[in-house]
Amino acid sequence: MKVIIIGAGVGGTSAGIALQRLGHEVVIYDQMRENKPVGAALSLWSNGVKVLNWLGLGAEVAALGGRMDEMAYLDGHTGEMMTRFSLEPVTRQTGQRPYPIARAELQGLLMERFGVDSIHLNKKLVGIDDDGAVVTASFADGSTDTADLLLGADGARSFTRDYVTGGLEGAPRVERTYSGYTNYNGLVAVDEAIGAADAWTTYVADGKRCAVMPVGGGRFYFFVDVPQPSGLAYDRADGKAPLEEAFAGWAPGVQALVDAIRPEESLNRVEIWDVDPFDTWVRGRVALLGDAAHNTTPDIGQGACSALEDSFALGIVFATNTLGVEDSLERYRRVRADRAGDLVLRARKRAWETHAFDPEATAAWYAQLRAEDGSGVIRGIVGNIEGSPVNLGGGLLP
Template identity: 25%
Template sequence: MVIDIIGAGIGGLTTAIALEKKGLKTRIFEQAEEIKPVGAGIILANNAMQVYKKFGLNDIIKNNGQLISSLNITTSNLKPLSKVDLSHFEQKYKVKNIAIHRGLLQQILIDQLKSTEIILNHKLKNVIKNGNEFTLRFENGKDYNSSTLIGADGINSVIRQQLFPKNSIRHAYQSCWRGISDYNLPSKFKNELNEAWGEKGRFGFVQISEDKVYWYALKSFKKNKDELVFNNVKKEFYKFHPTIKDIILSTPIQHINEAEISDLKPTKVWHKKNVCLIGDAAHATTPNMGQGACQAIEDAYILSECLSKYEMNKAFNEFQRIRLPKAHQVVKTSWTIGKMAHYSSPLLIKLRNTILQLTPSSINKKQNENIFKLGSI
């Protein structure tokens, strides 16, 4: 049996690695014509790094990224509001949180695959059910038969749309710029992720290598996102701290990408017989907790454990039972944080900031404990 995976993103590649290690054969179909080292940065939180440690990838990822030991929320002028010290979790789970270039991580994962074939330039067009199998029809005119199918094809998953029709995408009415800057942060920021909250917008930044900073910036819009000056991001954040303005100014415009923020309204069905959804295809989340890719990585680990222990239908059912509650909690919490971070009322902003400052560290610690603890079979 060959397990077909649609999508060579972080979730799809990690799933292929996990299944290979269980002795299962996989094949990946990817719509891109070639895999290039493009993209922005990514934060691999403690839960994701626990998985990669199980796969023997902890050292190579750590050596190619930047250690992150603190997660901070600040005012627009970088005055601290909330801080999560990650040292407790580093000691407990024996892994670090890592910030790394997404394209570099993708190449590390590809290099780990031993037998998986990655078939490029294959954008899925239709999934046709043929008895107990599927015909995968691609936009380049080619067809493939598949007996077992994993959808790792993102929030706009063709597999989900065609085989799991009862789902809907929610729009946050926020747009996000992401960029990589040739910039060296002041030493006090070197091993931190800082996210500055202002009026109807926020700016996050983190060092991902010795001379590169990954940053992201979000702004709310009401009905027409064109009201934002997308080609002049510095104009949207001119009131923020000078370091933030320097980071923006040091980034070539061609290295800045923009996208509207959405998530998948939580759905209770991720699998049917011999097809299963993972990652954003199953539980796409807004990027407010840094857990989008991390939850897909957890999916890969739990799914491989289930498939090595049970027959396929039971494996998919157990995977959904174990993973769905946590993934949905991340989606719901992230959505709430995203709305709270974009308050426009001065009174609400003041109240929000006061609550953040007064929240005991024990509460933050408990919340992260729930996120970082891996599920088990």
């Protein structure tokens, strides 16, 4: 069977590896001119890491990932410790340590394992035709390719999604919703003045969040949330000026982070949007995965993990079902749509609670953190993992 995948991100390349391992011919197309991953790093919780283990990448991912043993929340204004606790229960209950990891390094690993010769860049998808026997993909440069099925891993602004949901023929398009905040992220050297080298440290106040996670190579991945309207003007030349303004007077650890940021080296600014859950993931021999199917906010750290779950489900479905492409894709949709949509809504709820869109709810959360022994946060993290298809129904150990 030949498979075309549109999109060379984490979802597309991991799905490509999964299907290659079953003996299928897979080719990936992406409109980017060169491999420049969006975002500095990502959090791979146990469910995402397990998929990478299943793909044969466990040792490499462990080597690239940061060692994150603890989690801490601090008052953003004073630097006072609100709560600090071990993340060991997550590892013990789920059977796998989580790893924050630099996105470019994970992306490079996945592309290399898939095979860079089978990844074609600067290819913008402009047409899909499914005659019931083969799918034809048409690109802006006039080229075409055909395959037995096409997977759209082409991101939040997915062309494939418009095809699958009928948006190209006049049906209402699946639209994104602004979450209410802008995220700044990047990489800086580990500095104990900011947070412990083996901890996920987060400063919170006024609905804002300033956090660091350890990734490989003695670096922190920082991600900073500023609630604000969408569409505000920003020029790359502005650098970190918006952060200096938003966090003026905050705790010394936050000032140390802002001081450490080198915009010319690593600083991304991203407005955070998501998509209402929908279940029209499949149309004939064409299916969606990753952000094209379940674009989410990063508030529970499950975006990349959910895309990896898609790849796992696709691999299992095509390894075990034999009634044809359309049947297998529909089974994949049934495995994934409800679970992925639930994570989107959980992340949206979390964003609402933590960014002071409901000031009373956010104040209550801050008060809860001050009384937290870790069990409540651990319960939430594990709750996001326990329904993963990678657990194969085995659940979690107590």
